[in-house]
Amino acid sequence: MKRIPIVATILVGLAIAIMVALGIWQLQRKGEKEALIAQYATNSTLPSIAFPNIPVNDALLFRKAGAFCLQPVGWTSRAGRNAKGATGWRQIARCRTGAEGPGLTVQIGLARTPDAKPTWTGGEVHGYITHAPDDQPLIASLIGKSRPKTLMLVSDTPLAGLDANPEPDLSAVPNNHLAYAVQWFLFALIAGVIYALALRRRMRTETTGL
Template sequence: MKRIPIVATIVVGLAIAIMIALGIWQLQRKGEKEALIAQYAANRTLPPIAFPAIPVDDSLLFRKAGAFCLEPVGWTNRAGRNARGATGWRQIAQCRTGAEGPGLTVQIGLARTPDAKPTWTGGEVHGYITHAPDDQPLIASLIGRAHPKTLMLVTDTPLAGFDANPEPDLSAVPNNHLAYAVQWFVFATIAGIIYALALRRRMKA
């Protein structure tokens, strides 16, 4: 009768333990995210504040805020939806706010074509705080390695000639930590079953 492979068993056991730990961690994150969403809902009813001059956490999302853009120094556009739900191209400016500091990201409205050329030269803006577009891979969020997202001001009033921005939407805030937890538990179960079957076949050989 063949012996149980000690090293392989330890490696598989550690892998399964790590996957289970990640599943438990995602369940903990689920509770934290639910508390954040409740805070975001409360933020919508609070009075406006000055847009934070230094990077902060996500606790200010959906809070009304104001800022002053001295000068747009760059533009990007991203696909999105306007206040009526129609598709368009989000016009996002990177603004200079002074000699120092991280600057300001502002979404000033939506264009109907991707080749729109905003002529905005800056000024006072008011709206609500949300996340700027981010290209981090999904796996970074899955394993908790995502870097903090940049905050952005979405204006209440669009630039002339552009469609209005959508209202803040709490349903757009992802809370898929339960799904992630289930995935890790499923992975751990599958790994255990596969190894048990392989071990059984080895012992019978």
């Protein structure tokens, strides 16, 4: 008598259902990201604002803003490109803005060597808002478990001795959700085909005894 393995079938069915659900979720995210990109394009044309006190709202990306850095309290160097497209090292300061509060992150320009030591002591900064560097793993964003990214002010005027920062670039905003959706749907299809073939082979073996 041919019997379908119930437990294995349930597990495979659940796995396929989860992958299909993830694919549908990525399609929804695609629409949301397209709306955000349209908003970012509008942001770049709006008047300058004060840099937000709690900079975690992505709706403000590419908006012109100003802030005052009382004192840099730390520096980070990251690889990047300057306004002319040449490679360099982004000089990013973490600033104190008052006795309390989350502070401010500022990209003050690009150095040509990774061991640069900026001597900036703070002051008024004007530029545009973007994401600060983030070391969260990619898988966290794929499954919707990533933390909100901190925003950063990219200065219009570089510190003396540094190259100018690049202009806002909407093409740098990733929108790979359609590709992710297709991948999840393909994974579900492949899992279904492999299990069907395995099930067919099992039944043939039970029938023939071979």
